[in-house]
Amino acid sequence: MKKLILLGCAAMLFNITNGQQQPTVSKQEQAAIQQVILDSKAAFDKRNLNTFFNYFIKSQALYYQVYEASGQLILAHGYPAMSHMVGSYVKEHPQPSKGKYAQLDPRVHVNGNTAWVSATGEMDMGGEKTSSRDFFVLEKQGSQWKISAIIVQDYAKGKLIVVK
Numbered sequence: 001m002k003k004l005i006l007l008g009c010a011a012m013l014f015n016i017t018n019g020q021q022q023p024t025v026s027k028q029e030q031a032a033i034q035q036v037i038l039d040s041k042a043a044f045d046k047r048n049l050n051t052f053f054n055y056f057i058k059s060q061a062l063y064y065q066v067y068e069a070s071g072q073l074i075l076a077h078g079y080p081a082m083s084h085m086v087g088s089y090v091k092e093h094p095q096p097s098k099g100k101y102a103q104l105d106p107r108v109h110v111n112g113n114t115a116w117v118s119a120t121g122e123m124d125m126g127g128e129k130t131s132s133r134d135f136f137v138l139e140k141q142g143s144q145w146k147i148s149a150i151i152v153q154d155y156a157k158g159k160l161i162v163v164k
Contacts, residue, residue, distance in 0.1 A: 025110040033108055033115050036145045037136055038101070045097035047090050053083055057139060057146045069130060069154040099125040103134070113140040120160070121152065130154055 040055035056062060060078040064085070067073050076082040106119035114137065121132040137149035 025108075029110065030108040033110070033117060033138055033145050034103065034106055036138060036147065037117060037134075038103065040147060041101050044086070045099065045101070047094060047096050049083075049087060049090060052086070055147055056082065057141070057148045059148070061148060063137075063149040063151075065151045067151075067153040069156065099123045114138070115140075115145065129157075131157065131160070133160065 036055055040052055043049075043052040043055070056079060058079045060080075062077070062079045062082055064076040064082040065074065074085065076085045100123070102122045102124070104120040104122055106117055108115060108117050117134075117136045117138070119134050121134045123130045123132075132152050132154045134153075135149075135151040136147055138145045139148045140146075
């Protein structure tokens with residue numbers, strides 16, 4: 001009986017430690033994940049909503065949150081709410097953005113068909129730069145990565161504190 005219990009504990013320990021190992025992901029796959037984020041941002045900035053919406057999962061599980069520098073927090077749960085919110089924003093602001101977006105220090109983590117990316121976003125509006133901390137969760141559907149959650153939080157210059 002003791003041997004059976006020890007064998008069971010060893011099997012559980014093996015499964016736990018084995019599950020913690022992140023599979024190696026190619027640089028190409030990481031680049032593809034980052035490209036989805038950059039392309040979705042470019043589509044939004046061009047006000048190309050059909051293309052923008054194609055980068056997201058079409059599910060109630062979609063989570064979309066943006067905290068603006070003005071202090072306003074915009075939150076949408078589910079694809080219908082997100083597409084309505086973004087569509088309304090574009091109606092109010094139909095001109096394409098002239099800003100240039102860059103992702104600084106992106107960190108890509110992949111576990112099976114799920115990936116998450118954290119990065120500092122920098123938007124240059126022609127002299128005026130805004131910074132944000134961006135967090136994305138993506139899931140692979142077929143051969144394509146789709147955004148399932150996004151959190152973008154603007155912050156004032158010099159106000160980012162990174163604990164190491």
